[in-house]
Amino acid sequence: MESNAQNQTSAELQKILLSTDLSFLKSTFDEEDRKKGASVVQDYEEELDLDEHTMNRWTPLLRTAIESDTLQAVVDDLYNSVEDNFENLETHILQDSQLSDNLTASVNQIGAIKEIIEESLLRETADLQVQLTQTTNDVISRKQSYINNKKTSTKISECIILISKILQILELSNKCQDLIQDGSYYKALQSLSSLETIYLQDFKNYNFDFLKTIYASIPILKSKIKDESLNLIKSSFSSNLERKLLSVSTKFFDFYNETLLPDWRNSKNEMKLGAFKFNSPVEISLRDTEKERTLDLSTLFPLDEFYDCILIFQNLKEIDYLCNEFKIEYDFRISKVAYPLDLKGHNSATSTDQGSKIAASFGDEFSSSELKDYMLKILGFVIYDKHLNKSTEYLLSYKSLSTSENFWDLFIVRFSPFLEYYIKKTVNSEEDLIEFKDFLGVYIAVLENLNAGVEQINKIHMLVFRKYAALLFQIFDAEFTSLLEDDDFMPLTVNDQALYQKVLKICWLKDGGSEKIQIEGAESPEGFLATLPFSPLYPMSCTLVKKTHNNLITFLSEFYQYNLSELNQIVVQTIDDIFTRTVNSRIKSKLDTTSREEMAQLLINLDYFIIAVKEFSQILSRENTTLNPDVELTLSSIKVLTDLRNFTETKLIELIDSKISDLLEFVEFEWSSTQVEREPSFSIKDIAQFLEMMFTSTLVNLPDSVKTLLIFREFDVLTGRFLDVLLHFSPPVLTPQSVLNFELNMSFLEGIISKLFPSDGSLPSSPTSPNIGAPLSAESARASNLTDNTRRSLYSTFTDLRQHIEFLKSPDITEYNDPSIRMRKFPRIKPEVAQMLHNKMISPVSAGPDSANSSSVDQSFADSIGSHKRLAKFFNRA
Known part of the structure; x- marks a missing residue:
C-alpha cells in the first residue's frame, strides 16, 4: 500500500x-x-x-x-x-539548425563578454590594490596615534587615581582630626587605619613630602586617640560614680522595697505561702517581668565610651595596657567611693578594735540615714561594677570572673567590724532594729540577684536578730519584774465571762481533774464570778511570752532564708532564757522575803509555768523555723523550773515547820496536874487553828498532791514531836489527870483532820476545762474515794501517839507482856518504852508497890477514866 x-x-x-x-x-x-x-x-x-x-x-x-x-x-x-x-533531447537539439546557430552565436557573445569581464576585473584589481595600500598606510598611522594616545590616557588615568587617593588621604586626615575633636575616637582610629593602608599600598615609594608628613603624624594621632579615650573613661567614671551611684541604687532599693515586696506579701497571703521568704525561688518565679524591665542598666549606666575604648585598644593590640590603666583608675575610684573606709589597711586588730577605729574615721555624728546612704552608694558601685564587667565580658578584669567581685568581698570584710560596732552601740530600740532588719533584708536581696557574696552581710543580719531577741528578752525581763512586784499573790478573780474565756485561751492549764477553778453564777453573766488558782502574774506572763514569740517569728517572716538552724536556736534560746533567767531567777529571788501565803501562790504559779514551758516546747517543735517536722525540742527551763518548784515547796515546808516550831515552844503540859481539863490548852488551839487556816485557806489552791504532802508532813511532825515530849521530856512520874489532859489535846489536834477532809466527801466545784459546768459524777466519786483514803492515812499518823496514851491509861506491864494482847493493842510500843511508861505511872520507887499511896493513885486514875469518856464524847469520839 x-x-x-x-x-x-x-x-x-x-x-x-x-x-x-x-x-x-x-x-x-x-x-x-x-x-x-x-x-x-x-x-x-x-x-x-x-x-x-x-x-x-x-x-x-x-x-x-x-x-x-x-x-x-x-x-x-x-x-x-x-x-x-x-x-532524446540532446539529439533533438543537434538536429535543429536554428537552435544550433543560436548556440554558436551565443558562444561568440559569451567569449566577448568574457574578455570584457577580464579587462574590467584587471582594472578593478589594480585600483583595489592602490586603495588597499593607502588604506593600510592610513591604518598604520592611525594605530600609532592610537597607541600614543592610549599611553597618554593611561598616564592621565593613573594621575587621576593618584590624585584621588591623595585627596582621600587628605580627607581621611582631616576627618580623623574632626572625629578626634568630636570624641569619636574609634571612628578616628578607623580613618587612621584606612589612611595608613592607602599610604603603604600606593605611596610608599613616592617622594611626596606632605604625604610623608601626614604618615609621620599617624603614631601621634594614635597616641592622642589612646589618651583621649582613656580620659573619656575617666570622665565617665566621674560622671557615673559621682552622680549616679546613689540615685541608681536608691531606685533599685525602692523597686524591691516598694514594688516587689508588697507584691510578694499579697501573693503570699492569697496563695498561703507563709513558709517561703522574700527573694526565695518561689518569690522570684512570681515576679512581674514587665516591672523588672524598668531596671534597665544599659539605660541607667551607658557604657558606649568603654565599648569604643576596648575596640580602640583591641585594634591597636594594646589591651594589656588598657587593663593596667583601667585598674589604676578603678582602684582610685574604689578608694574614693569607699572613703572614709580604708580598703588597704591591715587586719591585725580585733574586730571590736577595728570597729571603733573605723567609727572614728566616720565620725561621732555618723547617723543612721548617713549609714544607709553610704551603704546604698556602695550597692550602686556593686551594680555598676557587675554591669560594667558583664557588658565588657570581663575583658577589663583580665577575663577573670572573680576579679570584679574582689571589691565587694574586700569591702564587706573591712566594713563588717564597723557595722557590728554600729549596731551594738547605736541601734538599740525595737523600732530601729526592725527598720535596720528590713533595710538589710532588701539590701541582701539586691546583692543576691547581682550574684554577689552575701555570707558576711548575712552574719550582720543575724547579729541584728540576735540583738532584737536580746532586746525582747530585756523587755520581757523588765515587764515580768514589774508584774512580779505588782502581783497580789492571790488567786485570780474574774467577774466577766468574756474575760474569763480570754484568760483560758491565753493560759496553758492542766489536763485531767486537777484544775481548781471555782465558778459562781455561770448561768447569769451579771452574777458571774470565777476564781482561778493562779495569780494575775501567770496569765500576764503567758501573754508576754506569746507576744515575744510572735515578735520573733514576725521579725523572721520576710527575710532570713539562710542559717535556719541557727535562727531556730536563737528563738528557742530566747524563750528558754525567758523562763530560766527571768521567770526562774526573779521568782527565786522573791522566795527569801516572801510570806507563806505568797510562797504558796508562787508554788501554784510555778506549777502552771512548768505546764507553760512544756506546751511551749511543743509549739516550738511544731512551728520551728527550719520547717522540719521531725524536730523535737525540750526546753532546759523545764528542769530549772521544776527544781525551783521543788525548792519553793521545800521553802514553804520550812516556813510552816518554822511556824509550827514557834507554836510548839509555847506548848507546856502539866504532868503533875491532878485536875482533868474540859478544853484543850490555848497553845494547842493555836496550833490547830493555824493548821486549819493554813490548809483550808492559805494553801487551799495548792495542788492536791502538794497540799496532802504538807498536811501529812505537819501532822507527822506534830505527832512525832508530842510523842518525843511524852517519852523523853516528861517527868519520871505522871499523874493520870495529866495523861487525860494530854489525850484531850491530842484528840483536839486529831479532830482537825475531819475539818480538812469532811467525812461526807463533799468537795468544792472545780471545773477542769474552759467549759463552765458541774463536774461529772465519776470525777466526784474519784474525789470522794481520794478524800477517804487521805483522811484514813492522816488518822494513821496519830496511831503511835494513841497507843502510847492508851498504854499510859492502863499501864499493866503484865498485859503488855502477853504477845497476843501486845500485838493487838500496842504493836508500835517497844518493850523498853513500855517499861519506861509503866514506871512513870506507878508510885515512886521509895513508896513500894504495896503501899497505901499506890492504891490511891490507881483509884485516882480510875476516876479519871470516866471523865475521859465524857470528854471523848464531847469531841465526837467513841
Missing part, C-alpha cells in the same frame, strides 16, 4: 515537472550529481528557479511524502523519470 502511494506521488510530480517552463536553467547537473539527488542540491545550494504556481502544486505532494517517510524514494523515481523523458 505504501508502494502505491509512493508511485502515485512520483507520477504527480512528473506531470508537474513536464508541464513546467524550463526556458531558463541556472545550472545543470552532471551524472554524479543526479545520482546524489536532493542532497547535492542542498550541499551546493543549487536550486531550480520555479514559479510560485508550480511550487504551490509541489508542496502538498512533498508534504505527503515527508509524512509517509517516502521522500527519498519519490526523489529517486523523479530522477529516473527525468532520464526517461529527456533521453
Whole structure:
C-alpha cells in the first residue's frame, strides 16, 4: 500500500515537472550529481528557479511524502523519470539548425563578454590594490596615534587615581582630626587605619613630602586617640560614680522595697505561702517581668565610651595596657567611693578594735540615714561594677570572673567590724532594729540577684536578730519584774465571762481533774464570778511570752532564708532564757522575803509555768523555723523550773515547820496536874487553828498532791514531836489527870483532820476545762474515794501517839507482856518504852508497890477514866 502511494506521488510530480517552463536553467547537473539527488542540491545550494504556481502544486505532494517517510524514494523515481523523458533531447537539439546557430552565436557573445569581464576585473584589481595600500598606510598611522594616545590616557588615568587617593588621604586626615575633636575616637582610629593602608599600598615609594608628613603624624594621632579615650573613661567614671551611684541604687532599693515586696506579701497571703521568704525561688518565679524591665542598666549606666575604648585598644593590640590603666583608675575610684573606709589597711586588730577605729574615721555624728546612704552608694558601685564587667565580658578584669567581685568581698570584710560596732552601740530600740532588719533584708536581696557574696552581710543580719531577741528578752525581763512586784499573790478573780474565756485561751492549764477553778453564777453573766488558782502574774506572763514569740517569728517572716538552724536556736534560746533567767531567777529571788501565803501562790504559779514551758516546747517543735517536722525540742527551763518548784515547796515546808516550831515552844503540859481539863490548852488551839487556816485557806489552791504532802508532813511532825515530849521530856512520874489532859489535846489536834477532809466527801466545784459546768459524777466519786483514803492515812499518823496514851491509861506491864494482847493493842510500843511508861505511872520507887499511896493513885486514875469518856464524847469520839 505504501508502494502505491509512493508511485502515485512520483507520477504527480512528473506531470508537474513536464508541464513546467524550463526556458531558463541556472545550472545543470552532471551524472554524479543526479545520482546524489536532493542532497547535492542542498550541499551546493543549487536550486531550480520555479514559479510560485508550480511550487504551490509541489508542496502538498512533498508534504505527503515527508509524512509517509517516502521522500527519498519519490526523489529517486523523479530522477529516473527525468532520464526517461529527456533521453532524446540532446539529439533533438543537434538536429535543429536554428537552435544550433543560436548556440554558436551565443558562444561568440559569451567569449566577448568574457574578455570584457577580464579587462574590467584587471582594472578593478589594480585600483583595489592602490586603495588597499593607502588604506593600510592610513591604518598604520592611525594605530600609532592610537597607541600614543592610549599611553597618554593611561598616564592621565593613573594621575587621576593618584590624585584621588591623595585627596582621600587628605580627607581621611582631616576627618580623623574632626572625629578626634568630636570624641569619636574609634571612628578616628578607623580613618587612621584606612589612611595608613592607602599610604603603604600606593605611596610608599613616592617622594611626596606632605604625604610623608601626614604618615609621620599617624603614631601621634594614635597616641592622642589612646589618651583621649582613656580620659573619656575617666570622665565617665566621674560622671557615673559621682552622680549616679546613689540615685541608681536608691531606685533599685525602692523597686524591691516598694514594688516587689508588697507584691510578694499579697501573693503570699492569697496563695498561703507563709513558709517561703522574700527573694526565695518561689518569690522570684512570681515576679512581674514587665516591672523588672524598668531596671534597665544599659539605660541607667551607658557604657558606649568603654565599648569604643576596648575596640580602640583591641585594634591597636594594646589591651594589656588598657587593663593596667583601667585598674589604676578603678582602684582610685574604689578608694574614693569607699572613703572614709580604708580598703588597704591591715587586719591585725580585733574586730571590736577595728570597729571603733573605723567609727572614728566616720565620725561621732555618723547617723543612721548617713549609714544607709553610704551603704546604698556602695550597692550602686556593686551594680555598676557587675554591669560594667558583664557588658565588657570581663575583658577589663583580665577575663577573670572573680576579679570584679574582689571589691565587694574586700569591702564587706573591712566594713563588717564597723557595722557590728554600729549596731551594738547605736541601734538599740525595737523600732530601729526592725527598720535596720528590713533595710538589710532588701539590701541582701539586691546583692543576691547581682550574684554577689552575701555570707558576711548575712552574719550582720543575724547579729541584728540576735540583738532584737536580746532586746525582747530585756523587755520581757523588765515587764515580768514589774508584774512580779505588782502581783497580789492571790488567786485570780474574774467577774466577766468574756474575760474569763480570754484568760483560758491565753493560759496553758492542766489536763485531767486537777484544775481548781471555782465558778459562781455561770448561768447569769451579771452574777458571774470565777476564781482561778493562779495569780494575775501567770496569765500576764503567758501573754508576754506569746507576744515575744510572735515578735520573733514576725521579725523572721520576710527575710532570713539562710542559717535556719541557727535562727531556730536563737528563738528557742530566747524563750528558754525567758523562763530560766527571768521567770526562774526573779521568782527565786522573791522566795527569801516572801510570806507563806505568797510562797504558796508562787508554788501554784510555778506549777502552771512548768505546764507553760512544756506546751511551749511543743509549739516550738511544731512551728520551728527550719520547717522540719521531725524536730523535737525540750526546753532546759523545764528542769530549772521544776527544781525551783521543788525548792519553793521545800521553802514553804520550812516556813510552816518554822511556824509550827514557834507554836510548839509555847506548848507546856502539866504532868503533875491532878485536875482533868474540859478544853484543850490555848497553845494547842493555836496550833490547830493555824493548821486549819493554813490548809483550808492559805494553801487551799495548792495542788492536791502538794497540799496532802504538807498536811501529812505537819501532822507527822506534830505527832512525832508530842510523842518525843511524852517519852523523853516528861517527868519520871505522871499523874493520870495529866495523861487525860494530854489525850484531850491530842484528840483536839486529831479532830482537825475531819475539818480538812469532811467525812461526807463533799468537795468544792472545780471545773477542769474552759467549759463552765458541774463536774461529772465519776470525777466526784474519784474525789470522794481520794478524800477517804487521805483522811484514813492522816488518822494513821496519830496511831503511835494513841497507843502510847492508851498504854499510859492502863499501864499493866503484865498485859503488855502477853504477845497476843501486845500485838493487838500496842504493836508500835517497844518493850523498853513500855517499861519506861509503866514506871512513870506507878508510885515512886521509895513508896513500894504495896503501899497505901499506890492504891490511891490507881483509884485516882480510875476516876479519871470516866471523865475521859465524857470528854471523848464531847469531841465526837467513841
